[in-house]
Amino acid sequence: MTTPRRFPVFATIIVLAAAMTMVGLGVWQLGRKTEKEALIARYEAAISNADPVAYPVTATEAEVAAVLYRRSAVDCKFTVGEWRSISGRSRDGRSGFVHIIACGTTTATTETDETAYVQAGWSRDPSPPKWKGGPVSGWIVPNSEGFARLVADPPVAGFEASAAPDPGDLPNNHLAYAGQWFFFALTALVIYVLALRRRRG
Missing domain, CATH: 2.40.50 (OB fold (Dihydrolipoamide Acetyltransferase, E2P))
Incomplete structure (x- = not known):
């Protein structure tokens, strides 16, 4: 009789914590995107000020x-x-x-x-x-x-x-960075789920 393998609780916590951290970094980058857009708008107003x-x-x-x-x-x-x-x-x-x-x-x-x-x-x-x-x-x-x-x-x-x-030349690639972090989080979860399936099989 085959003994069922125990669910890897500790490994699951580690993977979920890592994925949540990456999601948090993605959300932070979205906030940075908003801040950078506001900064560029402020500089565009400044450059039109002749004083x-x-x-x-x-x-x-x-x-x-x-x-x-x-x-x-x-x-x-x-x-x-x-x-x-x-x-x-x-x-x-x-x-x-x-x-x-x-x-x-x-x-x-x-x-x-x-x-x-x-x-x-x-x-x-x-x-x-x-x-x-x-x-x-x-x-x-x-x-x-x-x-x-x-x-x-x-x-x-x-x-x-x-x-x-031109203030519009200032780099504002935070959306791309956010997308990368969300993709990394999703990839980590998918790989872990596949690993769990293989382990059970």
């Missing part, structure tokens, strides 16, 4: 986020370090390079030199012209490590205009 704000030379990441995609201006007293030339597009959609430089600038609230990052403009040539500084106005956009960058509009002398910043 300038102070460039955040000394600001926290949250303070930088509060002024992204607003108009601003800096007086680039002198350039600092080397130019960074990366692939980018012109205002009319041509491929080429945008050129970024750190500027020493004095704010209205301090008498010390602070650093402002300026995207001076676009060119086909990866080698930037020898611009030494001056007044720059444009849009504040995200830069690396929580800093801001000013996309010059109009471009500085020697450059053409870079493509205008």
